[in-house]
Amino acid sequence: MRERLGIPEYDATKVDVPIISLMKAAEKLGICVGSAQSLVQRGILPATQILPGSPWMVPVEALSSEAVRIGCRVSSIAARSFMRIINHPVARNLMEGCIMKRTVLYATGTRRPSL
Numbered sequence: 648m649r650e651r652l653g654i655p656e657y658d659a660t661k662v663d664v665p666i667i668s669l670m671k672a673a674e675k676l677g678i679c680v681g682s683a684q685s686l687v688q689r690g691i692l693p694a695t696q697i698l699p700g701s702p703w704m705v706p707v708e709a710l711s712s713e714a715v716r717i718g719c720r721v722s723s724i725a726a727r728s729f730m731r732i733i734n735h736p737v738a739r740n741l742m743e744g745c746i747m748k749r750t751v752l753y754a755t756g757t758r759r760p761s762l
Contacts, residue, residue, distance in 0.1 A: 654697075669694055669703035675710055682722040691718040 649656065667675075672692070673683035686692035687703060691714050694703040709715060 665707040666704040667707055669705055672705040672710060676715070676719050678719050678722050682719070685722070686715065686718045689718075691715060 648654075669683050669687065670680055672694075673680045676683065683692060684703075687694045687705075692705060693709050694705045696703050
């Protein structure tokens, strides 16, 4: 594939800046991969992708930037707030009611399930 597309072999010694995968970056930052992807999409965490579908690569030095630390803090706060909300008894009852309604509509053929 590389030969056909004219892509040179990967040589880690030629890399100017040490880089790690997005998964490893998320692990080091203490956040989930989805939160790390969100930071990349918002331009907070710099990452590159050689080809569509290939792993995102993050410069190691970017992990210590102030913007990334703030982004991680916000992600953690948002995740905790979301968990508090969905674990609240009123929210749980509402969600269970919606699930039951959707199940009844699907079972009766009135409505197709949403994905």
